[in-house]
Amino acid sequence: MSSPKKPQGGGPHGFGPGGGSMMVPGQKPKDFKGTLRRLLLYLKPRRSKLIAVFIAAILSTVFMIVGPKIMGTAITELFEGAYGKFQGVPGAAIDFEKIGQILLLLGGLYVFSSLFSYIQQYIMSSVAQDTVYDLREEVNNKLEKLPLHYFDGRSNGETLSRMTNDIDTIGSTLQQSLTQFITSIVTIVGIVIMMLSISPLLTAIAIISLPVSIFAIQPILKKSQTYFSDQQRSLGQLNGHIEEMYTGHQVVKAFGYEKKSGKQFDLVNDELYEAGRKAQFISGIIMPLMMFIGNMSYVLISVVGGILVTQRAISIGDIQAFITYSKQFTQPITQTANIANVIQSTIAAAERVFELLDEKEEIKDVVTSHLPRANGSVVFEQVDFGYGGDLLIENMNIRVSPGQTVAIVGPTGAGKTTLINLLMRFYELNGGTIKIDGLDTRKMSRHDLRKQFGMVLQDTWLFNGTIKDNIAYGKTGATEEEIVEAARTAQADHFIRTLPEGYDTILNEEASNISQGQKQLLTIARAILADSPIMILDEATSSVDTRTEVFIQQAMNRLMEGRTSFVIAHRLSTIKDADLILVMDQGKVIEQGTHAELLEQQGFYEELYNSQFAEKSAG
Known part of the structure; x- marks a missing residue:
């Protein structure tokens, strides 16, 4: 069974405002601390693994940080031995055995550092994927x-983005950025400690370069951010223009819009070029500027360090x-x-996921009440319904006997689809009751209720798979004989057998390898x-063409035999024989009766019918 079609624009089925707002990538979260705390709750069951990751990260970083200090010891040993021998000091020589032991220790440290780095990444990948798995399961449920109405108020792309892109962003950050963040913090602390152990004076010189760098690049960052914003805006405009022009290229060519479209493209492309050039140029200044400040610091450290070496206040290996x-x-x-920016985006992504979960x-x-199989009696008793505060359907009363065909007619936006949605309990009533075989639909499970309905919609829905699988979607465990018999009844068997693989023909994602009429026959x-x-x-x-329309109409007539049927009618000529016609306008049933009775009333239905007849004559 397929779900009802989604309306184009506005709120649900054209009534009320549409909901949902999409957060742009990189946007700051509304509640950083609250979302972070909630995200950390997903890591709570994996505390032992996270502790292991933290320990492995510390050990890996510590072994890596100690390396230069030990290397400096080897250089000092080499220098003092060579210098002593050069000065002719008795017994002075390079102790290659000691240097070899130092280098062996150094190699061992780097091996252990790599090993613990591997352990850290291995455990963290498990933590990240387990967390993402739990999130996906929770979102899917x-x-x-x-x-x-949640899906009516939001685009499919937004919902998919929350389930795929946003959760992937969380997983990527947990797997890569979190371990990098731990490693970076430990590295910063470790390097500061090691530098202080060598020379507090040189450490002060090294640290002073940081605020100088920040002071120098801050105005450049602000300026480049403006141009990057312009670049993203222009890029969005360009993508939108290209998508419109190429998806509607037939209309563009039909109305001779190519030159105007080209000029518009050039205009936006020039804006993108200018914004991109300025953004890249200004942001490109940052790295050379930081390198300049870093090199000045490096020169200063080398000069001061050289003076300290000559004064025997520090060894040459320690300077290195x-x-x-x-x-x-x-x-x-x-x-x-950089990770701080990534975390901002990740928390924003997590916030979007949690908005969905909330x-x-x-x-x-x-x-x-339980209803194994309905006889087909349907009653609306004093039904009230509205999407917001205002009621769209008020005090609706309808009685349908088993086996009757009920046609629902009216202009676009009259509420025809809304009536069907209420019948299948896709929306809850504001008041009154809907009964099937005398049982209130709110007293039975939605599964039992919807099992009583079969649907053939104007927008055909077929999935990527074989024709056989698409037909079998209507019944669990259907045999091949039942599938073929259903296709024969729907007058679809003939065209299916003319396809290269018959019932095993695979429909592509858009089911564009069969015609619109054939799609409809498959849904029937x-x-x-x-x-x-x-x-x-x-x-x-x-x-569809007239001949296919005849086939579809015949198939639909067979489908309705012996069943209670609700037909949303667009061509009034097709529902003349309906047992009951409901005429809707602005959410209300304004007339009801048979075709002949409604024509005699000379009301809204007669106007609709005559207008279609007049259009047909004019055509």
Whole structure:
């Protein structure tokens, strides 16, 4: 069974405002601390693994940080031995054995550092994927419980983005950025400690370069941010223009819009070029400027360090180690700043996921009635309904006997689809009751209720798979004989057998390898196979040729035999023989009766009917 079609624009089915707002990538979260705390709760069951990751990260970083200091010891040993021998000091020589032991220790440290880094990444990948798995499961379960109006108020792309892109962003940050953040913090602390142990004076010189760098690049960052914003805006405009022009290229060519479209493209492309050039140029100044300040610091450290070496206040190996540390010092700080931006985006993504998880769910079923298979009696008693504060349907009363065909007619936006949604309990009533075989639909489970209905909608829905699988969607465990029989009844068997693979022909994602009329016949075959006692038919013959329309109409007539049927009619000529016609306007049933009775009333239905007849004559 397929779900009702989504309206184009506005709120649900054209009534009320549409909901939902999409957060742009990189936007700051509204509640950073609250969202972060909630995200950390997903990591709570994996505390032991996170502690192991933290310990492995510390050990890996510590072994890496100690390396330059030990290397400096080897250089000092080499220098003093060579210098002593050069000065002719008795017994002075280079102790290659000691240097070899130092280098062996150094190699061992780097091996252990790599090993613990591997352990850290291995455990963290497990933590990240387990957390993402739990989130996806939770979101998927939530989507199954959300009411129809949630999907009516949001685009499919937004919902998909929350379930895929946003959760992937969280997973990527947990797996990569979190371990980098831990490593960067430990590296910064470790390097500062090692530098202080060598020379507090040189450490002060190295650290002073940081605020100088920040002071120098801050105005450049602000300026480049403006141009980057302009670049993203222009890029969005360009993408939108290209998508419109190429998806509607037939209309563009038909109305001779190519030159105007080209000029518009050039205009936006020039804006993008200018914004991109300025953004890249200004942001490109940052790295050379930081390198200049870093090199000035490096020169200063080398000069002061050289003086200290001549005064025997520090060894030459320690100077070499300190210079290495000063070079390494800025890297983890830059990483930490970048990770801070990534975390902002990640928390924003998590906030969007949590917004979905916090959405109000469908009212839980209170099951007091069971209906194995309905006879088909349907009663609306004093039904009131509205999407917001105002009632769209008020005091509606309808009685339908088993086996009757009920046609629902009216202008666009009259509320025809709303009536069907209420019947299937996609929306909850504001007042009154809807009964099937005398049982209140709110007293039975939604599953039992919807099992009583088969649907053929104007917008055909077929999934990527074989024709056989698409028809079998209507009945669990359907045999091949039942599928073929349903196709024959729907007059679809003949065209299916003319396809290269017959019933095993795979429909592509858009089902564009068969015609619109053939798609409709397959959805009718699916509904026939479901063998539901009540049918809902959204007449779908307006986009097919006359011959195919005849086939579809014959198939629909067979489908309605012996069943209570609700037909949303667009061509009034097709529902002359309906047992009951409901005429709707602005959410209300303004007239009801048979075709002949409604014509005699000379009211709204007669105007609709005559207008269609006049259009047909004019055509």
